[in-house]
Amino acid sequence: MQIDLHCHSTISDGLFSPRDLVAHAAAQGVDVLALTDHDGTGGLAEARSAADELGVAFIDGTEISVSWRGRTIHIVGLCIDPRHPELVAGLQAVRGSRLQRAAAIAQSLAKAGVKNALEGAQRHAHNPEMIGRTHFARFLVEAGYAPDVKRVFKRYLVNGKPGYVAHEWARLSDAVGWITASGGVAVLAHPGRYDLGKDLMHSLIQEFRQAGGRAIEVVTGSHTPQQYAIFAAYAQQYDLLASCGSDYHGPQESYLDMGRLAPLPEGCTPVWADWPVAAAA
Numbered sequence: 322m323q324i325d326l327h328c329h330s331t332i333s334d335g336l337f338s339p340r341d342l343v344a345h346a347a348a349q350g351v352d353v354l355a356l357t358d359h360d361g362t363g364g365l366a367e368a369r370s371a372a373d374e375l376g377v378a379f380i381d382g383t384e385i386s387v388s389w390r391g392r393t394i395h396i397v398g399l400c401i402d403p404r405h406p407e408l409v410a411g412l413q414a415v416r417g418s419r420l421q422r423a424a425a426i427a428q429s430l431a432k433a434g435v436k437n438a439l440e441g442a443q444r445h446a447h448n449p450e451m452i453g454r455t456h457f458a459r460f461l462v463e464a465g466y467a468p469d470v471k472r473v474f475k476r477y478l479v480n481g482k483p484g485y486v487a488h489e490w491a492r493l494s495d496a497v498g499w500i501t502a503s504g505g506v507a508v509l510a511h512p513g514r515y516d517l518g519k520d521l522m523h524s525l526i527q528e529f530r531q532a533g534g535r536a537i538e539v540v541t542g543s544h545t546p547q548q549y550a551i552f553a554a555y556a557q558q559y560d561l562l563a564s565c566g567s568d569y570h571g572p573q574e575s576y577l578d579m580g581r582l583a584p585l586p587e588g589c590t591p592v593w594a595d596w597p598v599a600a601a602a
């Protein structure tokens with residue numbers, strides 16, 4: 322059974338519409354799918370209706386941007402209620418600051434000689450308030466500054482490079498709280514990408530757990546097999562459920578295509594262990 326609990330549509334920074342994304346997942350053999358757009362839930366209704374038509378079991382999700390000790394951390398919410406007022410207000414607040422940040426990113430790029438980046442990035446964003454670094458990256462590729470999005474992120478938009486802007490996202494405890502209040506499960510996303518060192522990783526996981534976090538991504542597109550084992554061990558140590566997701570953004574812009582996830586390592590309790598939808602698939 323292929324279960325993919327992390328991916329993006331045009332509602333945030335994916336390349337496929339929610340409907341086309343679900344169709345791609347179905348074609349790749351995915352049985353259970355969660356759509357987890359950054360800081361929003363606007364694609365869930367369309368994705369669910371496509372999933373119903375195509376026989377894919379569908380999970381409502383999102384991926385919330387969090388600032389923790391000066392770093393950006395992502396928290397996935399699964400089985401959320403996208404209409405829950407606390408979650409709706411929280412996500413709205415996180416999205417609200419993206420436009421301002423985009424203007425600052427464009428200013429920083431202008432200083433490095435890149436003109437009209439805000440307009441350029443905005444052309445790649447489906448929804449102006451959901452503008453993010455990926456849209457700038459696509460504009461920079463289009464304008465010839467780098468051959469592809471991956472290489473943009475080596476030269477631009479990251480700490481110390483043109484186009485980087487420090488930003489205050491949601492607090493960890495707030496993001497976990499909104500997800501939990503809406504009936505969802507909070508999942509620490511792609512922990513292998515944070516470059517924290519052991520002590521900070523333990524602190525992050527402890528705080529996440531204290532806030533009500535229940536799961537951690539063990540198998541994800543950006544983890545190596547060695548990292549599957551490392552984070553499976555963290556999951557066991559902290560009694561966290563294990564999740565898996567491709568973090569698919571579209572062709573040529575993903576670590577892994579859909580339908581290609583490795584199984585969870587032995588000894589993990591899957592986050593879907595008690596989901597009826599996963600049992601049925």
Ligand code: AMP
Nearest residue numbers: 334359386452453454455470471474570
């Ligand atoms: P933002 O939320 O606007 O800061 O954008 C974050 C998004 O940028 C992530 O979800 C990825 O889609 C993309 N991203 C960040 N770092 C990289 C990277 N090194 N290579 C490719 N995409 C990246």
Ligand code: MN
Nearest residue numbers: 329334359455
């Ligand atoms: Mn993204």
Ligand code: MN
Nearest residue numbers: 384395510511
């Ligand atoms: Mn992420």
Ligand code: MN
Nearest residue numbers: 327329384568
């Ligand atoms: Mn993601």
